[in-house]
Amino acid sequence: MLEIFQEWITEEGARNIELRKADVLRPNSLPSDWKDHDLVVTAAMLEYLPRQQVKSALRNLKELLREGGTLIVFVTKRNFLTGWLGKRWWKTNVYTENEVRDLLRDVGFGRVRLKKLSSWWSGSIAVVEAVREAD
16 A cells, blocks of 8 residues: 555655554554654554454554644445455454444544545445544
């Protein structure tokens, strides 16, 4: 995914975007300057973490944000098809929008909003926006 995004950055001439691979479950392994970000986006990550480690991952992502910073989460939404494919084929977890919202609130995000996609993806992908408020 990083290679594809890097190609897009180059093609579009986008600036001030730095890509790095990191392990969200090992915050001590992240670069020390990874903090106080305005925006962090995660896509198709939570599905591949063991359920018992999802809150830890979300807490670690929250710590990367400045106060008022936003986390955008793209996650496979549980429905009949993704539930079956997730368990049988992809070997992943899938979540309802409410589960993701509740997980974000549980780790201390104040404002959490479900976002709507306006395409056929809306039945399979949940987008949730969470804002880090003062601790």
